[in-house]
Amino acid sequence: MQTVDAAPPPHNPDNTYFLMDEAALRRRRNLKWSSYGENVLPAFVAEMDYAAAPAIADALSRITTNQQYGYPARSGSRTPDSVARLYAERMSRIFDWRPDPKNIVVVSDLVQAIFTTVLAFSKEGDGIAVQEPCYPPFRDAIVSTGRLFTRVETVDDGNRLSIDFDSLAKTIGPQTRLLMLCNPHNPTGRVLARQDLEKLAKLALAHDLLIVSDEVHCEITFDQFRHIPIASLDEEIGRRTITLGSAAKSFNTAGLKCAFVHFGTAALRDLYLKAFPGRVIVPGHVMGIDATIAAWEHSHQWQHDVLSYLAGMRGLLMQRLGKDLPGIRVHAPEGTYMAWLDCRALGLPSPVYDFFLSEAKVALSAGQTFVTGGEAFARLNFATSETILSEILDRMTHAVRTRA
Numbered sequence: 001m002q003t004v005d006a007a008p009p010p011h012n013p014d015n016t017y018f019l020m021d022e023a024a025l026r027r028r029r030n031l032k033w034s035s036y037g038e039n040v041l042p043a044f045v046a047e048m049d050y051a052a053a054p055a056i057a058d059a060l061s062r063i064t065t066n067q068q069y070g071y072p073a074r075s076g077s078r079t080p081d082s083v084a085r086l087y088a089e090r091m092s093r094i095f096d097w098r099p100d101p102k103n104i105v106v107v108s109d110l111v112q113a114i115f116t117t118v119l120a121f122s123k124e125g126d127g128i129a130v131q132e133p134c135y136p137p138f139r140d141a142i143v144s145t146g147r148l149f150t151r152v153e154t155v156d157d158g159n160r161l162s163i164d165f166d167s168l169a170k171t172i173g174p175q176t177r178l179l180m181l182c183n184p185h186n187p188t189g190r191v192l193a194r195q196d197l198e199k200l201a202k203l204a205l206a207h208d209l210l211i212v213s214d215e216v217h218c219e220i221t222f223d224q225f226r227h228i229p230i231a232s233l234d235e236e237i238g239r240r241t242i243t244l245g246s247a248a249k250s251f252n253t254a255g256l257k258c259a260f261v262h263f264g265t266a267a268l269r270d271l272y273l274k275a276f277p278g279r280v281i282v283p284g285h286v287m288g289i290d291a292t293i294a295a296w297e298h299s300h301q302w303q304h305d306v307l308s309y310l311a312g313m314r315g316l317l318m319q320r321l322g323k324d325l326p327g328i329r330v331h332a333p334e335g336t337y338m339a340w341l342d343c344r345a346l347g348l349p350s351p352v353y354d355f356f357l358s359e360a361k362v363a364l365s366a367g368q369t370f371v372t373g374g375e376a377f378a379r380l381n382f383a384t385s386e387t388i389l390s391e392i393l394d395r396m397t398h399a400v401r402t403r404a
């Protein structure tokens, strides 16, 4: 488990204060807990079933108490510029990567950033290379805007899932403009090692590709695995990389809206702002900006406690799958709170998402939304309480054992 800041905080004996029971979660009425009926346990969309850090709750209640609903201040400590500086400082402190605050554009969220970078840095008919399985908005952003989704295969080397570098080298053609990465990888949970990043960098240089690297899960890694921003490899790679990040995954604030796009050069930033002037892009909402500041400045203990708990849930998941559902092939996620379940050996009715929903009353994310032909795969979000995760696994085990 990664402790993200320099000095580990003191151990907090009451370290599960962020857990919420099922009734409280259902009252949240968010996408995760309102998309299915009361008899279904959701394990899909990438957010955590945990209460946000106390400092975030305080920051948000200050906004409502003081009725801060007017135009936000343009200078001072709660502006897009100041939160961009915090992002740069944090990346530098945690990952030894030094983004230039002047080359950061604050946006609403990363799906907006994925679409706008595709639109700004490629044209219709251009190829964009992406590892499959992939986070579904990558494909949407490419296909719906008339770009070519250039599929890069994933290989299972017995220990881990990896980008198939032979497939990548073969698929890059003269029309390929962008290499879109997701690291740590959603949905496989893979954290790219330095040698993988170096291979990617070499290919990007050889084929003159821009790299768009979605690193939103960078602060959620386990055991010995450590995130390395690809932009930190060397100056030349840094200059051709656009990095996407936010506090939303590690601090559970996706609904509040504040995210960062870092451009490797001022020229790339200017190209982007020419396509999407600052007045068009919502530069983070008041709540998102304040929540991000509260997360990064005052929520270290919470983050430490949640990461410890997540490491426990990952252990529980792997132990239960090995014992009760050995037909499911899964590699322990190196990062993210998602596990990519290969259910092919179980011979379940297809798609397995439908099977688990109807027979186990568990809503996973459907494999076919991440990879064409992925009906025998599903993604499971394990960022929940031990009680709920155990119940999810009990239900899945029972459904598999008793299927007709």
Ligand SMILES: Cc1ncc(COP(=O)(O)O)c(C=O)c1O
Pocket (backbone or CB within 6 Å): 045, 046, 108, 109, 110, 111, 112, 135, 182, 186, 214, 216, 217, 246, 248, 254, 259
């Ligand atoms: C890799 C990745 N990028 C982006 C997002 C979405 O980020 P946002 O909520 O900022 O649009 C997610 C959410 O699951 C994700 O996993």
